Amino acid sequence: MLPELGQFALVLALLLSAAQAVFGLWGAHRVDARLMAVVRPAVAGQFVLVSTAVGVLIHAFVNFDFSVLYVASNSNSALPTFYRVAALWGAHEGSLLLWIWILAVWTLAVATFSRHLPASFAMRVMAVLGIVSFGFLLFTLYTSNPFERLPLEQIPADGRDLNPVLQDPALAIHPPLLYTGYVGFAVAFAFAIAAMLEGKLDQVWARWTRPWTTLAWCFLSVGIALGSWWAYYELGWGGYWFWDPVENASFMPWLVGTALIHSLAVTEKRGLFKSWTLLLAILAFSLSLLGTFLVRSGVLVSVHSFAADPSRGMFILAFLVIMIGGALTLYGWRAPLLKSPAGFDAVSREAFLLYNNIALVLAALVVFIGTLAPLVNDALGLQSISVGPGWFTRTFPFIALALVVLVSIGIHAAWKRGKLSDNRRRVAIGVVLALVLGLALSLGAYGPGKWLSLIGVVLGVWVIVSSLFDPIDRLRRKLSLPRAIIGMTIAHIGLGVCVIAISTVESYTVERDVALGAGETVSLGRYAYRFDSLQPVEGPNYDGVRAQVTVLRDGKPMAVLHPEKRNYWVQRSVMTEAGIHSRWNMDLFAALGEDLGEGRWSVRAQLRPLIDYVWLAAGLMALGGGIAASDRRYRSRQSAEAAAAASTSTAGAA
Amino acid sequence: MNRFIIPVLVFLALAAVLFVGVRHSPNKSTMVSALLGKPAPAFELPVLGDATRTLDSRQLAGKPWVMNVWGTWCVECRIEHDTLLAIARQNRVPLVGLNWKDDDEAAQQWLAQLGNPYGVVAADREGRTAIDFGVYGAPETFFIDADGLVQYRHVGAMTPEVWEREFLSRLPQAALP
Secondary structure (H helix, E strand, O other): OHHHHHHHHHHHHHHHHHHHHHHHHHHHHHOOHHHHOOHHHHHHHHHHHHHHHHHHHHHHHHOOOOOEHHHHHHOOOOOOHHHHHHHHHOOHHHHHHHHHHHHHHHHHHHHHHOOOOOHHHHHHHHHHHHHHHHHHHHHHHHHOOOOOEOOHHHOOOOOOOOOHHHOOHHHHHHHHHHHHHHHHHHHHHHHHHHHHHHOOOOHHHHHHHHHHHHHHHHHHHHHHHHHHHHHHHHOOOOOOOOOOHHHHHHHHHHHHHHHHHHHHHHHHHHOOOHHHHHHHHHHHHHHHHHHHHHHHHOOOOOOOOOOOOHHHHHHHHHHHHHHHHHHHHHHHHHHHHOOOOOOOOOOOHHHHHHHHHHHHHHHHHHHHHHHHHHHHHHHOOOOOOOOOHHHHHHHHHHHHHHHHHHHHHHOOOOOOOOOHHHHHHHHHHHHHHHHHHHHHHHHHHHOOOOHHHHHHHHHHHHHHHHHHHHHHHHHHOOOOOOHHHHHHHHHHHHHHHHHHHHHHHHHHOEEEEEEEOOOOEEEEOOEEEEEEEEEEEEOOOEEEEEEEEEEEEOOEEEEEEOOEEEEEOOOOEEEEEOEEEEOOOEEEEEEEEEEEEOOEEEEEEEEEEOOHHHHHHHHHHHHHHHHHHOOHHHOOHHHHHHHHHHHHHHOOOO | OOHHHHHHHHHHHHHHHHHHHHHHOHHHHHOOOOOOOOEOOOOEEEEOOEEEEEEEHHHHOOOOEEEEEEOOOOHHHHHHHHHHHHHHHHOOOOEEEEEEOOOHHHHHHHHHHHOOOOOEEEEEOOOHHHHHOOOOOOOEEEEEOOOOEEEEEEEOOOOHHHHHHHHHHHOOHHHOO
């Protein structure tokens, strides 16, 4: 009975989302308060209904209701409660429900915090979100109903269990964060569409849009970082990024979203880049939708994709064409009408933000080509080719490093009329400090490595040094330090840390794959890994073996690692659990490979310097974004006008 | 022409490519088996329910056969079971079951209760043969032609439509009534 209630709640939510879209657009068009009055209750009702559906499905999981196909396919009586709840988004149907619920939450937030906006504009924003919600609800009910029941005689005594790959805390919480980011760009998208429908886009519009966009970007940053961290210790590959289609699908909206938050800064401060900002807002959400499409349609093969179902792929494609095609057509019609007030110099802050935007979009394009090339090739009937990591490692680092240079110089530039000579001192000091510190760090601590890595470390230090000039200067002159500036500084430091960490990991990782028996040792420079013993282990829904590996430095033991090989009973799959010991400056990593018989195992032993800082850096970026989004000027109207007036004169593009 | 139209044109071109990709993907690019067009991996496994016999895949050579990978622990296998029974009644092509990493007793009980669509079931207790075939998750169904080459792989529950379109169509004309 309960699952049917959940399904019914989704049907009602579908009707409300239609009401939200129709009355929002119609009410805004007619400027009729009675029509508009329908919209906010529809949003609230939809939130309650979708929450009910989510609650019903969680209830089914927690109480082992295997009469529900989705529950039977994705959980098991031996599965711990935490994972039974997380199993909600363990496969396609539940993930969609989660997507819809997060959209309902964002929409509710927009409905709550948009009362100070002009009524017709707020209505149009909610109407666009209603259309998105309608499409996803229809998709769920039509092709992917999570409440589908099994016929009585087919109800299994026990479930098929959650995909063991997903039975991990980081992975269990990373999809909701990632989705919160993806869906958050729907808000920026809705703001863009509403602005085009109104035919009016001004600096106030940009100020409304900024905190929403920045917040979505923060969630996406953390989601991507958690996913990458998970792949590091769970898949046993020992890296932080694999250019896997599903990783790329989340990275593209992040790159374009980064471009968007910077372009919005220019639109807010100077009223420029209006049509470019609109295009980025559309693109960021389009790539989020495409991410959903790539992961869910099974068009691209990846370790992450769960289901291959052509009818779903067709539906998503039709939805993409309507949403993105419609938005871009509207753009082609309305964007030419937007006028930007004044020009700017080639070395002004606007110009540098434009260059960084170009670099970011170019980076996204490189990832896009690499991810979709196999598909395009296939569609054109050419040989199925694989654009492997080679394509990305040959192109992406150069764009990223160019971007870092642009940030390091552009951060000093003033709005409107920049003069290189004004910043010459700061640039020179920055370069000198970066060279000294960067070379000292790289060569001093690790010795000679790859050229590209050396350049990366120097440039990473340069970004950090450059981003500290302005806040230090403000403190010395006893000026106020608004949250926007603090946030921007932290996020840029995060970028620097990220570049330094990746460069170091790429150049100074030591790894060996060897066959080891009990008592045998493999040496990695000053370090050695000793394979001590192997014991059986048993978990709630798996058994396996756990090795004890002692890491020695200069012959003295410094850490004990416990890599595991687990055999999950129900899904009959073998999972690797790497043994990792994190120190402040490096990770000691060991993973078990194959059982070679006679007590010997293939073991992957690695030393990865600074790798944890890659994820820490993503956390810094997200933290910076969060602080910037909470800046006073976004919170109330009056203080907003005042702050905008104040900051235009003092610069600062957080 | 106004330059603001370019994005929508680029997008429509991309959508066309994706359309073609979706139309062709389920059988071509998503679940392509590395084995397509190559000889099926040889195996010799105990026959389920008869400890004295083994099934050698070489015995099957010479005419087309279909292998269905299943297990009692697999929900979708239960869903496709009725379809398999209907297919068995057509009696067009030998249907070989590969009982994947399962408990022999449970498997025999399953077949006794639900009916046995298979001509013979090989017990792949260790899952080695399934690995040789690159099985991604049960159920999966393979079509192997008279020359012993893998011609088709279906991932997920068998449906009458898939059977009609992808399996029956691959049988040589002579085998059709």
